[in-house]
Amino acid sequence: MKSVVGAGVVVTGAGSGIGAALARRFAAEGARVVVNDLNAEAAQRSAAACAASAGSAGRRVISMPGDAASADGVAELIGRAREWLGEIDIYCANAGVANIGGAEVDEAGWNLSWEVNVMAHVRAARLLLDPWLERGEGHLISTVSAAGLLSMIGSAPYSVTKHAALAFAEWLSLTYRHQGITVQAICPQGVRTAMLDDLNQVGEQLLGPSAIQPEAVAEAVMAGIADGRFLILPHPEVAGMYERRAANPDRWLGGMNKLVRSLQAEAD
Numbered sequence: 078m079k080s081v082v083g084a085g086v087v088v089t090g091a092g093s094g095i096g097a098a099l100a101r102r103f104a105a106e107g108a109r110v111v112v113n114d115l116n117a118e119a120a121q122r123s124a125a126a127c128a129a130s131a132g133s134a135g136r137r138v139i140s141m142p143g144d145a146a147s148a149d150g151v152a153e154l155i156g157r158a159r160e161w162l163g164e165i166d167i168y169c170a171n172a173g174v175a176n177i178g179g180a181e182v183d184e185a186g187w188n189l190s191w192e193v194n195v196m197a198h199v200r201a202a203r204l205l206l207d208p209w210l211e212r213g214e215g216h217l218i219s220t221v222s223a224a225g226l227l228s229m230i231g232s233a234p235y236s237v238t239k240h241a242a243l244a245f246a247e248w249l250s251l252t253y254r255h256q257g258i259t260v261q262a263i264c265p266q267g268v269r270t271a272m273l274d275d276l277n278q279v280g281e282q283l284l285g286p287s288a289i290q291p292e293a294v295a296e297a298v299m300a301g302i303a304d305g306r307f308l309i310l311p312h313p314e315v316a317g318m319y320e321r322r323a324a325n326p327d328r329w330l331g332g333m334n335k336l337v338r339s340l341q342a343e344a345d
């Protein structure tokens with residue numbers, strides 16, 4: 078079992094929701110935590126909450142606001158985090174965005190999804206890998222989504238970019254696992270955060286009933302770190318859905334289409 082006590086951890090998008098819960102949990106477990114968010118006030122508030130939950134070890138939490146997606150933003154975050162932590166042991170690429178719609182979503186909407194949900198992970202890996210390979214150890218945890226294994230009804234940019242984020246995490250894992258690099262992908266369904274609250278009624282209908290609290294995701298992540306599995310599934314039933322999709326794609330697509338039609342009929 079891998080311990081996080083004393084580990085240097087960076088969590089992006091940790092000003093709220095899943096990232097904030099991860100940061101609090103890492104701090105409570107005794108890690109040294111860098112709390113990043115685009116929203117500086119949220120990052121500050123979340124870092125203060127982490128420090129409080131870490132008790133006497135609270136001084137080992139710092140807020141580092143900024144953009145964790147752009148090339149410059151990622152370079153600044155990783156540079157400053159390295160200065161403060163020494164080396165980054167665990168990097169949680171958690172920041173994400175969701176927007177509703179299909180092909181008609183405009184270029185800016187698609188670009189934002191690519192930048193935050195995918196390129197943020199690529200840019201972080203680019204800077205993290207060399208030092209990790211040199212010391213034979215490093216750990217990347219990507220917050221993907223069940224949408225990366227399945228799909229998300231009503232959001233093409235989210236489905237597509239979360240599939241890409243999962244593909245990138247898989248690629249890193251299969252390429253570097255023999256060199257001490259651990260890569261894990263968190264793939265929850267609905268989680269009670271601002272992101273879920275901001276989705277439309279269809280999102281709430283689909284994900285609301287089985288939604289879990291962000292703390293439950295953090296709990297699943299701790300169990301995942303302990304056993305090292307690639308896929309961290311805070312909703313265990315997602316494993317069966319993923320299997321059924323792979324075993325019979327047409328049947329799965331037919332079932333999903335039926336669900337889309339019933340949601341449309343309800344909305345009309």
Ligand SMILES: NC(=O)c1ccc[n+]([C@@H]2O[C@H](COP(=O)([O-])OP(=O)(O)OC[C@H]3O[C@@H](n4cnc5c(N)ncnc54)[C@H](O)[C@@H]3O)[C@@H](O)[C@H]2O)c1
Nearest residue numbers: 090093094095115144145146172173222267268270271272
């Ligand atoms: N809530 C869900 O139902 C759910 C389900 C599966 C996966 N996820 C994923 O979990 C992750 C966290 O989402 P959440 O549900 O906690 O939502 P959230 O909106 O509460 O948190 C996301 C945070 O990311 C920050 N952020 C956005 N862009 C950023 C950037 N470029 N740099 C730094 N910070 C940035 C936001 O300011 C926000 O505080 C996302 O990747 C999301 O796709 C969420």
